[in-house]
Amino acid sequence: MPQTDFDSLVIGAGAVGLATAAELAERGQSVLVLEAGPQPGEGTTARNSEVIHAGLYYPTGSLKHALCVTGRRRLYDFLRDQNVAHAKCGKLVVASDAAEEERLSEILERGRENGVEGLRLLSRREVAARAPELRASAALWSPETGIFDSHGYLVQLIAWLEARGGLLVLRTPVTGVTPIQGGYAVETGGAEPTRITARRLVNAAGLWAPGLAEKIAGLPAEARPRQWLAKGCYFRFTGRSPFDCLIYPVPVDGGLGIHATLDLGGALRFGPDVDWLPEGTGPEGIDYRVDPARAGAFETAIRRYWPGLPEGRLEPDYSGVRPKLRGPGGGTFDFEIQTEGAHGLPGLVNLFGIESPGLTASLAIGARVAEGLVES
Ligand SMILES: Cc1cc2nc3c(=O)[nH]c(=O)nc-3n(C[C@H](O)[C@H](O)[C@H](O)COP(=O)(O)OP(=O)(O)OC[C@H]3O[C@@H](n4cnc5c(N)ncnc54)[C@H](O)[C@@H]3O)c2cc1C
Numbered sequence: 001m002p003q004t005d006f007d008s009l010v011i012g013a014g015a016v017g018l019a020t021a022a023e024l025a026e027r028g029q030s031v032l033v034l035e036a037g038p039q040p041g042e043g044t045t046a047r048n049s050e051v052i053h054a055g056l057y058y059p060t061g062s063l064k065h066a067l068c069v070t071g072r073r074r075l076y077d078f079l080r081d082q083n084v085a086h087a088k089c090g091k092l093v094v095a096s097d098a099a100e101e102e103r104l105s106e107i108l109e110r111g112r113e114n115g116v117e118g119l120r121l122l123s124r125r126e127v128a129a130r131a132p133e134l135r136a137s138a139a140l141w142s143p144e145t146g147i148f149d150s151h152g153y154l155v156q157l158i159a160w161l162e163a164r165g166g167l168l169v170l171r172t173p174v175t176g177v178t179p180i181q182g183g184y185a186v187e188t189g190g191a192e193p194t195r196i197t198a199r200r201l202v203n204a205a206g207l208w209a210p211g212l213a214e215k216i217a218g219l220p221a222e223a224r225p226r227q228w229l230a231k232g233c234y235f236r237f238t239g240r241s242p243f244d245c246l247i248y249p250v251p252v253d254g255g256l257g258i259h260a261t262l263d264l265g266g267a268l269r270f271g272p273d274v275d276w277l278p279e280g281t282g283p284e285g286i287d288y289r290v291d292p293a294r295a296g297a298f299e300t301a302i303r304r305y306w307p308g309l310p311e312g313r314l315e316p317d318y319s320g321v322r323p324k325l326r327g328p329g330g331g332t333f334d335f336e337i338q339t340e341g342a343h344g345l346p347g348l349v350n351l352f353g354i355e356s357p358g359l360t361a362s363l364a365i366g367a368r369v370a371e372g373l374v375e376s
Pocket residue numbers: 011012013014015016017018034035036037040041042043044045046047048049050051052053172173174175204205206207208209212231232272319320321322323354355356357358359360361
């Protein structure tokens with residue numbers, strides 16, 4: 001087997017790329033992570049709700065289900081062991097009418113099938129005792145849901161990677177990939193363009209992953225997925241939070257509904273909504289600004305479960321963009337961990353459609369990819 005510069009090369013230093021790189025290094029691989037940006041984790045990893053999802057909603061047996069539940073358990077252990085700030089604050093999924101109560105029962109059933117611990121339906125009276133400001137005809141209590149400091153998490157992933165001899169190089173966009181004997185040659189741009197070889201390659205470029213796949217010579221056309229982008233905006237509440245846990249409505253097409261999340265300092269924010277970007281919009285064309293005019297629609301959605309939301313207390317915050325493998329109305333899809341079986345190129349893994357719960361699942365995705373690659 002010809003010698004390569006590294007055993008494994010990971011493209012993208014978001015939570016998923018870094019967790020995968022650390023898991024590969026843990027298995028004795030020499031690992032290089034190349035990141036296009038000036039800092040790690042400035043993609044979708046920095047633009048989300050920072051919620052540790054319990055694993056309620058995903059079809060039983062899907063990757064989203066399996067990797068969310070195992071990833072969540074591992075994430076809590078990791079955060080505790082590495083002293084990263086987090087809180088298992090729990091969440092209420094609230095129903096406003098009989099139809100939504102039926103949806104709640106379905107979510108409860110699915111959550112139990114998914115092995116999510118501690119789920120319980122609460123009556124109107126129990127909800128009122130827990131969160132008097134809420135208007136709900138019933139709610140589902142999920143005690144395993146939590147929040148965490150995702151930046152602190154990334155810092156610890158990098159520390160783990162580097163402690164196992166792995167390297168992270170910033171400002172180094174991958175511009176092309178060519179299969180060579182026993183691996184891949186990777187061309188990079190940036191200030192000092194170069195060529196690096198590795199036996200195994202992981203495309204963890206988030207929103208850019210399908211675009212990068214176009215630049216992998218020899219990848220069959222049918223292995224390059226079509227991607228749609230769905231933006232989600234957040235508004236922050238400029239007052240004291242009346243809630244001490246997360247509040248979610250029942251899910252909507254494309255997202256989990258405009259929910260109330262807390263940060264670790266107790267500040268309350270709402271979002272994300274679902275705004276499908278025009279077809280053909282690429283990640284480079286995203287406008288992340290939050291239009292203040294959306295506040296009205298947010299107020300209407302929030303008042304369904306918090307009628308006492310005071311006027312004019314929402315301020316535009318930030319936004320994130322979901323990589324969707326189905327278009328508007330196209331239904332749900334699973335994470336795509338694309339391996340040799342799907343594209344015929346040994347030692348190559350493409351990660352497509354890693355939307356929520358990708359952050360929660362990141363350690364489990366990393367372990368799954370690393371195991372598969374090292375055993376191959
Ligand atoms: C609005 C929103 C809310 C969410 N809320 C939650 C939540 O509460 N809980 C949860 O579990 N998940 C949540 N998610 C999902 C979660 O944020 C993502 O699944 C996760 O962050 C994806 O990480 P990633 O590493 O795949 O992608 P990214 O973080 O985007 O990382 C990809 C990296 O690749 C780099 N890159 C791209 N192209 C190249 C190239 N050619 N060369 C080198 N580097 C390159 C980018 O610069 C970037 O740093 C949410 C997502 C959104 C959009």
